[in-house]
Amino acid sequence: MxxxxxxxxxxxxxxxxxxxxxxxxxxxxxxxxxxxxxxxxxxxxxxxxxxxxxxxxxxxxxxxxxxxxxxxxxxxxxxxxxGETGPPPLSGDWRADLTGVARHVRATLLRHPWLSSELTGRPALGANSLRQQDVALTAASALTPDITLAANVVDTVRAYVFGAVARDLAEEQAQRRSGLTEDQWRESVAPYIREVIDSGAYPQFARRVAEAEDAAPEERFEFGLACVLDGIAARADAAS
Amino acid sequence: MxxxxxxxxxxxxxxxxxxxxxxxxxxxxxxxxxxxxxxxxxxxxxxxxxxxxxxxxxxxxxxxxxxxxxxxxxxxxxxxxxGETGPPPLSGDWRADLTGVARHVRATLLRHPWLSSELTGRPALGANSLRQQDVALTAASALTPDITLAANVVDTVRAYVFGAVARDLAEEQAQRRSGLTEDQWRESVAPYIREVIDSGAYPQFARRVAEAEDAAPEERFEFGLACVLDGIAARADAAS
DNA sequence: GCCGTTTGCGAACACCGTATCCATAGAGGA
DNA sequence: TCCTCTATGGATACGGTGTTCGCAAACGGC
Known part of the structure; x- marks a missing residue:
């Protein structure tokens, strides 16, 4: 027109x-x-x-x-x-609701592995993205009436979720790009990792590889999320 | 010829x-x-x-x-x-040290706006990246001798930092891509935001735009980081 | 049935990453 | 001093990419 x-x-x-x-x-x-x-x-x-x-x-x-x-x-x-999945229903319990929102965002990011790459460097201002944000703000409003604090809380949770998923996706993406199977890729990386460890220059990293039990991605995600929500709870208590 | x-x-x-x-x-x-x-x-x-x-x-x-x-x-x-900036020195105080690591990572990501985009979908296994991780693990080891827990802590902090910076960078990147100045870009977005708010479908988002005081990026970053570290402290106490 | 507008799209343009191939510079031997 | 050999720089070409242009065909209102 x-x-x-x-x-x-x-x-x-x-x-x-x-x-x-x-x-x-x-x-x-x-x-x-x-x-x-x-x-x-x-x-x-x-x-x-x-x-x-x-x-x-x-x-x-x-x-x-x-x-x-x-x-x-x-x-x-x-x-x-x-927008393909409606936002999770809210219960009024801020912690449960923010957990639900976080898991929902994570599920979306995992369902479309290209999404996180595209989301870095591109603000999501579409109607559906804003709906998600609005729901998250509603959940946080059960914690505090202070909209500034609620916004900070939501941003913090979303930042963690995004970063955690990006980290989990990175390896998968690299493997996909290489065109190898998961086992082949692991084998191709192994000698390099061993070399790094044997160099002795990275003692803590070596200890992590050797000794740390690597939990499933969900567990790692939930651990971090619990930390974030614990911190939010403590901070909100202190503020009120 | x-x-x-x-x-x-x-x-x-x-x-x-x-x-x-x-x-x-x-x-x-x-x-x-x-x-x-x-x-x-x-x-x-x-x-x-x-x-x-x-x-x-x-x-x-x-x-x-x-x-x-x-x-x-x-x-x-x-x-x-x-590798262009050496890792921050450690004091032995886990909270101060992890804060330092987090700020250091953030500074690097901000100094090179393309870095976060490239880091999504690409595991960083280079010598310098591993050095950063090793230092972070050392910092977390002052909190707990459990390397599994320390690794989870480091991953959580790094996830938050990455997500927070990606969020801050998104707008800047979009503006740069559009080729407009900051003011021009803001003006081009404003009518759309107003339209969204006037639709009444996003009451919390509207409240946020209207009422929330938007702090400087550093403050928002520090707020979230403090939450994450609070949560880690609580969780580490509970575990020991 | 006509006409202005809307629509589909073939062809072309300016780039991109990368492989091939060859002339040459420089090193080492005679 | 000359010659040979190899490592290197790079022109060129190939098969892609996003995007634009311009035109023919289809459509809606008259």
């Missing part, structure tokens, strides 16, 4: 008006869905405009009628996956 | 174009340094093999004599920046 043409060049992607397809055109949702399917199955590297178009049996250039470019497509993908 | 065939026939032998003189070899460190400089100044998107070669006055293909490919170059860049 002439209206949107007159708007500043940087109308935010999530509030842009999308035109409806005349015929059996791809439509934004179909494009986003196809792109997510590709990224889930084959990784972000396999996600190209041509590939999406091919999966939709459409011409590459046609996609640009519905999506401004790859970058915008990525933004839309992020918001789409954040 | 092929040369003279391409040249016009009248060009005499002594005026024929001679091969460019050999230049000095780039060496791995120079390549990595140049790549980091580009990524720091212009972002990861501007980092291409051709660009690095151009900055070094060398041919693109020459880089491959020293580096296996772009992927390996990125791994080397990560380890290089993790």
């Amino acid at each position: 002439a209206d949107s043409a007159k708007e500043p060049a940087h109308v935010l992607v999530w509030s842009k008006e999308r035109r409806a397809p005349r015929r059996q055109a791809p439509s934004v949702e179909q494009i986003v869905r196809a792109a997510i399917a590709i990224a889930d199955a084959e990784g972000l590297a396999a996600l190209s405009m041509r590939r999406v178009a091919a999966d939709l049996d459409s011409g590459t250039a046609s996609l640009y009628r519905y999506v401004a470019g790859r970058d915008e497509l990525l933004d839309l993908m992020i918001d789409a996956v954040e | 092929a040369d003279s065939a391409k040249e016009p026939a009248h060009v005499l032998v002594w005026s024929k174009e001679r091969r460019a003189p050999r230049r000095q070899a780039p060496s791995v460190e120079q390549i990595v340094r140049a790549a980091i400089a580009i990524a720091d100044a212009e972002g990861l998107a501007a980092l291409s093999m051709r660009r690095v070669a151009a900055d070094l006055d060398s041919g693109t293909a020459s880089l491959y004599r020293y580096v296996a490919g772009r992927d390996e170059l990125l791994d080397l860049m990560i380890d290089a920046v993790e």
